[in-house]
Amino acid sequence: MLNAKGDELLGDAHKSLKAELERSAEQGGDTHYQTVRRAVEAPKHPMGRQLVDSVKSTTSKIRSQLYGLVQASQRTGNRNRRSGKRLDTRSLHRVVAGDTRVFRSPVERQRPNTAVHILVDMSGSMRRIVSSEAQGKTREQVARESALALALALEPIPGVNPAVTYFCGDSSQPVFSVVKHGENVLNQSGRFMLGSRGNTPMAEAIWYAAYELSKTREDRKVMIVVTDGQPNRVAPCQAVIDLCERSEIEMVGIGVETSAVSSLFQKNIVIDDAAELQRTLFRLMERSLTASAA
Known part of the structure; x- marks a missing residue:
């Protein structure tokens, strides 16, 4: 590593991913996935x-809960130091043991700074009726x-950048x-009405x-894939998931009445009903944003 030239060093993971994807787009090959x-x-x-x-009530509830959780995780904490202007009277007993860290200093916690991309399977099987x-x-x-409810709830939270694709x-x-x-989620609400059709080009x-x-621009990238079936092509799907995970994109698969996601995504959730x-x-x-804000 010490003898390596500048162009031999591993760069930023997300920039590397972008370059890899651009190369794939320029090269020939199977256009189905490469x-x-x-x-x-x-x-x-x-x-x-x-x-x-129709989702206003749900959106409001989710937004207030997520916003409250993020704010709580961002509250300024305190750390004891050996010098400062404010004494932490609760720590004065440390002096007896020779520990002079009795001055209180505020510690700012970072905001989530997370880009979230939600992929939703709209294949023909999504027309099935769910439970009562x-x-x-x-x-x-x-x-x-x-x-829609989640995108509307995430949008106003500082440091969160949502997107939705079918x-x-x-x-x-x-x-x-x-x-x-x-983009403004409310202005794109009409696009959510696209109906299900065809197969599963995951x-x-x-x-x-x-x-x-x-x-x-966000440091943390999260992709959530919601599906009720197996992808059209398993091998290329696994290849691109592996590439994303190596490039520090957090991948999560949510399987709706299917366990196929467990063989594709390291992080996966299987639900029995839509x-x-x-x-x-x-x-x-909730877990993702509070973890990234801590």
């Missing part, structure tokens, strides 16, 4: 505002409402952008999301 796909913007539907109204708990809704309705259709049209990083969607995450998706996403982000 090329970084361009997402088509999901069309805006006029029912988007009604969807926002979800009042006869389909999987796609539950997934759509959960993704994957469905086929290899020629696999990825649909719902909310890009930095590898293409992860390539796209990884490239989008590599362009964000009705559990909203609670699962909330708990996942």
